Amino acid sequence: MGTRLGKQTVRLDSKPVIQSWAAIVGAKEGHGPLGRFFDEIIEDEYFGEESFEKAESKFLRETLAKILMKGKVSSGDIQYIFAGDLLNQCIAANFGVRESEIPFFGLYGACSTMAESLSLGSLMVEGGFAERCVCITSSHFCSAEKQFRFPLEFGNQRPPTAQWTVTGAGGVMVGKAGDGPRVVHVTTGKIVDMGITDANDMGSAMAPAACDTITAHFRETNLPPNHYDLIVTGDLGIHGKNLCLQLLEENGITIKEFYDDCGVMIYDPQKQKTDCGGSGCACSATVLAGYILEKMSKRELNRVLFVATGALHSPISVQQGESIPAIAHAVGIEMV
């Protein structure tokens, strides 16, 4: 039934299994360094739809279909779906799962949604309330720019700390039995706000949250950091990754050799002009479901701490001068 290890961490004794996973991405991600790991690359940013919002929903819907197909199940075999995205009222997820008829929990954890949904789905399976859950999230560069920044064709200059929202969707199916990678620990983050107000510098806003959750994870599990082959944060970007490493170092946690960030991995910042790297819900979701789980199933990686990070602001809160609250959730995934 799971064991509480501390204020933020639980150990899942039944070790729910990640039975299938899928990631569909846009053209820029597909042409990036991880391009060959994704299930599908969609060159058309509209995905054959008439708006970017509809396109994002389609990314999510198609990814869900792919997860079910790869897991050889139908939507009737899924007890819960946990999904979320960046758009107002989470419309990409709402419309994306509309026709699936799966009991649905809509989540908003900004770019931390993948770890948030995976945490909740795994806890649901561990608790015996579900045989299988799907945990899924999406983001789209064009719909995110429209909501959070300027119109696409507006000729403004990107500051060097800016990040590029990943277009795509990624998700997993967690269930009771099987051989895939297993979810062993769930460390739920708390909101950390270090007073950063610049919405073009998410790395600085989120790095303390990532550091806080990773520190809590190792304190409460008593595991040494080198227990993991890879500790991967969601979308801190080049700048945030550097800050996070130094903050952890100050807390006595040295992970430099086996630490990376999905936002740094997904693009080639020089060639693709993405400044500090990738961001968005789909950043950590597609790297997890495309690259990390694939590597784990081939046993090239055996233990991974997946720490998705999110900035919990809105354009209105930024305009009103509020600082940017940030959160990070960690999920320990292991091959047993």
Added chain:
Amino acid sequence: MEQKRTKEEYKKWSQKLAPRTPKARNLIMAFFIGGIICTIGQLILKALLNTGLSKDDASSLTTLFMIFIGAFLTGLNVYDDIGRIGGAGAAIPVTGFANSIVSPAMEYKREGYVMGVGARMFLIAGPVLVYGIISSIIVGIIYYLIT
């Protein structure tokens, strides 16, 4: 939060480590892009003056041409690239003003012509217009009083 810094200290520290804006490059590019746009305007003006138009008519017509070029290049998905390279050099001339109106109009077309295009068109240019008009009124009153 297990943090040895205060919020102020953290902000300073993270800014110190942040990648720098390439100021010299940006200034030079703004100078060239802005210069090129203005040179094109000047060429159009000269050409119009050669047709025998008065100076006032020719300069109004030049502005119209430049607005058209800005709007047209926005529609062709080119002006955002010029803006990314040129910065203020592309934003300050009237072509940049055209871009700031046409780009939201394109973006919000899907939300309809009234609440989308119509309502959002001045999303970026709105403040410029409001404060531009207010300051021109104030300057006008001062000019009236001192003459």
